[in-house]
Amino acid sequence: MRTISPELMRAIDANCTYFGLLPLQLMENAGAALAREAKRRAPGRRIAVVAGKGNNGGDGLVAARHLAEFDVTVFLIGRSKDIATEEARRNWAILERLGFDLREVRDSTDLEPLSRYDLILDAIFGTGVKGSVRGLEAAAIDAINASGKPVISVDVPSGIGTDRSVNSDVTVTFHSPKEGIPGEVVVAEIGIPPRAEFYAGPGDLALVTGRAADSHKGQNGRVLVIGGGPYSGAPALSAMAALRAGADLVTVAAPESVSTTIAGYSPNLIVRSLSDDHLSPEDLGLIRGLLPSHDVVVAGMGLGRHPETREALAKIVPECERVVLDADALLPGIPLKGIITPHESEFRRVSSIKLPPGRVQRETLMAFARDMKITVLLKGKVDLITDGETIRGNDTGNPGMTVGGTGDVLAGIAGAFYGRLRQLRRRRSGLRGEGLLPPGNRPHREYTPGHDAMKPKRPLMNDGVEQEGGGPVREDPYHETSRGGMVEITDKPQVARWAVASGVIRLKGSTVESIRKGAVKKGDVLAVARVGAIQAVKETPRQIPMCHPIPITGVDVEFVLLTDRIRATVSVTSFGRTGVEMEALAGAAAALLNVWDMVKYLEKDGTGNYPSTCIEDIRVVEKRKEYV
Template sequence: MQTITSARMAAIDTNCEYLGIKRLQLMENAGAAVASAVKERISSGKVVIIAGRGNNGGDAFVAARHLGGYDVTVILIGKKEDLKTPEALHNWNVLEKTSIPLVEFTNSTFFDPSILKNAKVIIDGIFGTGVRGRIHEPESTIIDLINGSGAFVLSVDVPSGFDPDGGEFDKAVHAGLTLTFHKMKTGFLSQNAQQYTGEIRVVDIGIPIEAEFYVGPGDIQPFLKRPAISHKGDAGRILVIGGGPYSGAPALSALSALRAGADIVTVAAPKNVSDIIASYSPNLIVKKLTGEILVEDDIPIISRLIEKHDVVVMGMGLGNADETLLAIEKIVPLCTKAVIDADALSPQLVPFLDKNMILTPHAGEMKRLSGNDVPDEQKERIEFIKSFAQKNEVTVLLKGAIDLISDWLEVRANRTGNAGMTVGGTGDVLAGLTGALFARCKSPLEAAACGAFINGAAGDMAFKEFGYGLLATDIIDYIPAVMKA
C-alpha cells in the first residue's frame, strides 16, 4: 500500500495552491466527506464536533455545515482570534451566520463534560498531521474526555495526538473511524496503530496527480529555513571538481552552490585555470591541481579535499581526455555523495555509481551513458530513466523541456524553465545548485527534483527581465529570490 509522510503531504498541499487549487476547495471537500461518513452511520441524533485552531478544525467546521437536520454542537478549543489559517477562520465565520451552537473553550473556561453526554458521534478535529511531542492543556484533558465518552468517534485525517509518521507520541484519541485524506499515512501501518485509528478510509478530496508528480514550491520549503543556531559549514561544504579546457563552467557551479545556501565551496581545478576561476569571486576557495587537465596524479590532493566536504560536484569543463576519464573513475568511489555532470558522464563511469549519486545529463549525455537513444514520448522517457536508475542504483535528473527525475522507486517531473535557458552554462548552474541542496538532505531524489525546480524558476525570473538575452549568471542572481522564505 502506498503511504505518505506528513512532510510530503504538506508539500502537496502547497503545490495544489501553486496549480490554482485553493486550500478552501480542499477543505470543503474534506469536510463534506466527514459529514457524509456521519450520515452513513446515523440518520439523526446528537453530534459533537471538537475542533482545533488549524485546518483540521476548519475541515470539522465544514462538516458541521453539511450536517443540517442533526443536533450539532461545535466546540472550538481556543477563541476565534486564535484560528491559525484564513481558511479555518472563513468557515468559522460562516458557522456564526447559522443556528448551530458554537462554543469557544479556553484554559480559563470550565469544560462541562455533560456536553458530550448522549452524543451518538464525536467528530475529532483537534490536531492534524503537524502535532508533535507532549499534548498540553486543555487538549490533553479533552482527549481523555473523548476517549471516556462512550460515543462513536470519527477522527478527521489523523486521530488527534497520533504521530502520522509512526514516531512516539504522548497520548491520542481512540477513534472508531479515521477518514484520512489523499493517501494512507505512514504511521497508520505501525504496530498497534489500529487501537487509535479504528477503521481507516482513504478519502479523495480532489488533489490532482500533478500536485505530486510535478515539483512545486511545497517541495522546496525544507530548504528555505535553517536553525537559528547554525555554524559555518552546517549548511554544506561543496567540492567542485572541474576546469582545465574551460574555466567558466566550474565557476558557475561554485557560485550557484553559494547562492543556493552552501556555506563553503571549494573548486579543485587544473593549475592553468585555477587563478582565472579564483578571479570570478573572492567568495570561492580554489585549490590548484598538478597539471593542465585532471589526471591520476591529482587524486591524493582530491582525496584529502573530499574528506573535508559533504558533496562532490564534478564534471564541468573537465574535457574528455583519456587521462581525465581514468582519474574520474578512481575519484567517484571516494565520494560519499556526488552530483556528476557534463564531461564526467562517461560510460566507463557507470560501474562505479551508487545510490548516493545524482547524474544530471541532457538527452545526448544520457545516450552516451546508456548506449541508447532517449525516447521522445514522455511515458517512454519515464520508463527509460526508471530502468537506468534501477539497473545502476542511481538517481537521474534528465534535463529537457520537462525535466524528469527518478531514483527508480519514484519519478518526478519539473516544468519550470524556458527556451532562453538553452544558453551555455545553465546546466553548470543546475549541478552546483543541486549539490548545495544535497548537502542539506539525505534524499538524492529530493535534492535533484528541487534543484531542477529552483533552477528553472530562477531562469523564468531572469527571462522576464532579459528575454532571450539571459545569461547563466543571471540565473544565479535569481536563485535567492526563488528560495526566499
C-alpha cells in the same frame, strides 16, 4: 499502501496555491468528504466535532455544516478569536451565522459532555502538530479517548507522532494516506490536481530551502566542486549556483591553469589547485583529503575527456558518500552514483538506452534509476527527476535556457540541496513515519463483538430511529459487497485508468548479448515477449478468476536491457469502473516468461536446470485514475 509524509503533503498544498487553487476550496472538499464518511457510519443522531484552531479544525467545521441534518455540536479547543487560519475563521463565522451549537472549551470540564454523543469527529490537529501536546489540546485527546465513543479522525489521529494521540476507529485522510496511521484508513480525494503533485513547485522548493534559525556554519551543506580543465566557466557557475542555493561552504578543486580565474568569481569560493592542466590520478591524495570535510561532491563540469581524468574519476566516485555527476563525469567507465544530471544524449551514453517517447519514457527512466540505485535528473524541455520509486517533473524552463552554463548551474543547485538533506531530515525527523507511533500509546481498538463503537452498521441512522436492542446490526451497506468472490462495481464511476507494472529477469550476460544482437535461435525475443505481454493483458480475467473483464484501451510494453538482466515494463490504459493493475502485472509476468521461454537453451546448465535464471521484482510501479 504508499504513504506520504506531512511535509510533502504541505508541499503539494503549496503547489496547489501556486496553480490558483485556494486552501479554502480544498478545505471545503475535505470537510464534505469527511461528512459523507460520518453519515455512512453514524451510529446515532448526536455528533460532536472537536475542533482545534488550525486547518484540521477547519475541516471539522466544514463537516459540521455538511452534517446539518444531525444534532451537531462543535467543541472548539480554546477561544474563537484565537482561530489560527483565515479558512477556519471563515467557516466558524458561517456556523455562527447559521446558528449551530458552538462551544468554546475553556477547561477540561467543558469536555465532559463528549460521552453523551454517538460519534466524535476528531479535528484537533492534523499534519500541523509540533512537539509534545500541551494545554487544552492534551485534555481534549484524553477526553475523546475516555469517552468510549466511536471516533473518526480527520486526516490523522490528532497528536500522532507525539507523546499523546487520539485512538480513533477510522481515519479519513485526504489525498494520500499519511505515514503511520494505525487502524482503518479511508482516503478521500479533495480535488488536488495531479499536476500539483507531479510538477515540482514552490512547495517543493520550500522543503529544501528552509534554514534553521539556530543552524551554524557548515550545517547548511559543504559542497566540493571538481571541474575545469579546458574550461573554467563551467565549474565556476556550478560553484556559484551552489552558494546561491544555500550551501554554507563551496570548495572548487580545479587545474592550476584555471584556478585563479575561478577564484576571481567570488571571495566566498575556496579554490584548490590540481597538479596538472587536467584532473589525474596524481590528484587523488588531494581529493581524498577534501572528501571528509564536504557533504557532497559535484563533478564533471568542464573537466574534459582526458583518459587520466576518467581514470581518476573512476576511483573518486565510489569513495564519495554523496555525489552529483554531470557532463564529463558521465562517460563509460566512470561508475554511476548519487544523482546524475544528463541530457538525453548523455543519458544514452551512460545507459545505452534510447529513451522512448511518451509515458513509457518515464517508466524506462524509473526502471533505470531503480536498477542502478541512483537518482536521475534528465534535462529536457520538461526535466524529469526520479529515484526509481517516484518521478517528478519540472516544466518551468524556457527556450532561453538552452544557452551554455544552465546545466552547470543546475548541477550546483542539485549539489547544494543534496548536501543539506541530512540536516533537513534531522530537523523533520520528529514528524516522520518511524516515530509516528509513540511508545506506550494505547493500542488501536479492533472491531470485536464486544466493542460496539464503530462496527459495521446497517443503513444510515438519518431517521434517528434507535437500532434493535440499542446496538448496531452487523451489516455495512457501504462496504463493497462480494458476490461469489467478485467485487460489485456497478455503482463505481467510469474514469480513465492507468497502471504500470514492471519486473526483471536475471540472465547470463551472454544471453542478454545474444538477445541484443538478435542471435537467439527461436527468433526475436523481445518481439515475441511483447506480443505475449499484450495477449496476457487482454486475457487477465481468464487467468485471475476474480478480475472483471474490462475494456483495454492501450498496452505499451518496454524493455530495458542491462548487462545481466532485462526489465520489462507494461503500461495499460482503460476507461472503466475498476483498475488495471492486475492486467499490467499479468503483462509484465508474461513478458518475462516469454523471454525465459525464448532463451531456455542458453540458460540451462548441463543437467537441464536453470541455476541462475530468475524472475523477480514484479510489481506495480504506478496506478492512476485519471490522466494528467
